[in-house]
Amino acid sequence: MTVSHRRPILSVLLACALLAACSPAPAPQTATPQGIDINDPFEAQNRRVHAFNKGLDARVIAPVANRLRGSGERAPRDPDAPIGPLQMVINAGRNLSLPVKSVNGLLQGRPRDAGANLTRFAVNSTVGLGGIFDPATDSFGLSERDTDFGETLAVWGVPEGAYLELPVLGPSTQRDAVGQVVDLLIDPLYHLLDGREAGAVFGLRVASKAGDRARFGDTVDGILRGSADSYAQTRLIWLMNRRHDLGESGDDYDPYDDAQVLDPYEN
Amino acid sequence: MRTDRRGFLGLIACVGVAAVLPWRPAHALDANGAHALIDRSLEEVYQVINSGQPAAQMYQQFEAIFARYADVDVIARSALGPAARQADAAEFAAYRQAFQGYVGRKYGARFREFIGSRIEVTGARPLKSFFAVTSVAHLNGRAPMEVEWHVSNRSGQDLYFNIIIEGVNMLASERAEIGAMLARERGSLPALTAALQQAG
Numbered sequence: 001m002t003v004s005h006r007r008p009i010l011s012v013l014l015a016c017a018l019l020a021a022c023s024p025a026p027a028p029q030t031a032t033p034q035g036i037d038i039n040d041p042f043e044a045q046n047r048r049v050h051a052f053n054k055g056l057d058a059r060v061i062a063p064v065a066n067r068l069r070g071s072g073e074r075a076p077r078d079p080d081a082p083i084g085p086l087q088m089v090i091n092a093g094r095n096l097s098l099p100v101k102s103v104n105g106l107l108q109g110r111p112r113d114a115g116a117n118l119t120r121f122a123v124n125s126t127v128g129l130g131g132i133f134d135p136a137t138d139s140f141g142l143s144e145r146d147t148d149f150g151e152t153l154a155v156w157g158v159p160e161g162a163y164l165e166l167p168v169l170g171p172s173t174q175r176d177a178v179g180q181v182v183d184l185l186i187d188p189l190y191h192l193l194d195g196r197e198a199g200a201v202f203g204l205r206v207a208s209k210a211g212d213r214a215r216f217g218d219t220v221d222g223i224l225r226g227s228a229d230s231y232a233q234t235r236l237i238w239l240m241n242r243r244h245d246l247g248e249s250g251d252d253y254d255p256y257d258d259a260q261v262l263d264p265y266e267n
Numbered sequence: 268m269r270t271d272r273r274g275f276l277g278l279i280a281c282v283g284v285a286a287v288l289p290w291r292p293a294h295a296l297d298a299n300g301a302h303a304l305i306d307r308s309l310e311e312v313y314q315v316i317n318s319g320q321p322a323a324q325m326y327q328q329f330e331a332i333f334a335r336y337a338d339v340d341v342i343a344r345s346a347l348g349p350a351a352r353q354a355d356a357a358e359f360a361a362y363r364q365a366f367q368g369y370v371g372r373k374y375g376a377r378f379r380e381f382i383g384s385r386i387e388v389t390g391a392r393p394l395k396s397f398f399a400v401t402s403v404a405h406l407n408g409r410a411p412m413e414v415e416w417h418v419s420n421r422s423g424q425d426l427y428f429n430i431i432i433e434g435v436n437m438l439a440s441e442r443a444e445i446g447a448m449l450a451r452e453r454g455s456l457p458a459l460t461a462a463l464q465q466a467g
Binding site: 032033034036143144146216218219222226227228229232233236237240241242243244245249252253254255256257258260261262 | 447
């Protein structure tokens with residue numbers, strides 16, 4: 001598949017995502033007692049997708065992840081010891097995500113972040129042997145500035161929209177779903193590479209995400225299988241974390257002033 | 268008369284001792300105190316993590332550390348929600364005990380992923396009626412994570428009541444979790460307590 005063939009497909013995807021984002025959501029905004037707003041008008045549909053994702057995780061992703069992890073990667077590692085194959089895949093995939101993160105940094109008016117990501121990409125792609133190793137962090141203290149087009153939209157003042165759980169991709173919002181599609185469209189790598197190379201890049205990035213799942217599987221398993229309502233728990237944790245990353249967290253909660261749980265006359 | 272005099276002398280002695288003891292104004296918590304509390308708590312947690320004991324023993328010790336440094340009462344109340352105010356005292360006490368064990372096991376299992384890591388306490392600042400202690404968790408092969416601890420003296424002691432990891436607030440997620448469990452037990456607190464004893 002060449003780049004020019006792919007664009008129409010992506011454009012259709014983008015149009016769908018935009019439609020989803022613009023569709024008038026009834027938006028019954030509810031808030032947790034800790035002041036975390038939850039806007040989930042598509043909850044019934046989201047719960048169906050969640051059940052599908054949970055099944056997929058149990059039957060496909062977790063077994064593969066556990067096998068990958070079986071090679072001793074799970075044990076605590078001496079930071080000076082050589083990294084294993086799993087970490088190499090994670091590193092290489094993450095490295096390939098840096099150009100589009102750099103573009104987003106520019107779109108957000110954060111040239112320093114854009115520069116840091118681009119420098120990382122240059123150092124790790126060469127000295128780090130195609131991004132398998134991370135000399136940018138280890139030798140130059142240059143860590144990744146994680147970002148995406150969802151964050152760019154947030155910086156531009158686009159509201160978060162409703163909560164969505166997407167098939168395979170997992171938790172998102174209307175704003176972030178649009179961001180995920182736009183990230184594919186504006187990724188310089190897909191514009192510079194031909195179809196086969198672009199496919200390889202995409203594959204490696206998916207493998208990297210799967211590797212992350214393998215490494216931090218205990219946490220994911222705990223939420224998906226150990227929780228009384230894994231849908232609600234995933235939604236809450238994801239929203240809190242995402243809003244924290246985007247600087248959109250709400251007010252801090254003080255349980256000592258929560259008359260719902262403490263009798264104010266008791267103290 | 269003798270007993271009276273002895274009583275009086277005893278009273279004088281007490282006043283003398285009290286005067287010598289450093290007088291503590293009604294638990295004046297400051298940033299340094301909050302910072303020190305989290306330092307001590309983390310030191311104990313890492314001692315357990317690095318002890319290489321069987322998991323079950325580690326979870327018991329995490330529970331003990333949690334009970335020592337956290338305001339278990341307010342955390343358990345907040346997690347239970349409005350039902351906490353209606354609960355019978357004995358039922359609530361049993362729930363609180365079960366909740367404490369559940370936290371020790373649930374978060375204990377997570378702490379095992381922290382082997383070989385370190386958490387650096389970076390500062391403390393006043394926030395509302397309490398203090399926020401900031402720290403950074405350095406885990407192998409992962410970007411440093413922000414961990415914030417909220418410390419209050421409103422229980423009468425300096426204790427932490429919330430942990431926020433990269434924006435994920437422990438009180439909020441436990442309120443959702445315990446709420447879902449309580450709904451599953453059709454609102455029965457003793458049934459929730461029994462379920463918590465198995466969970467985590």
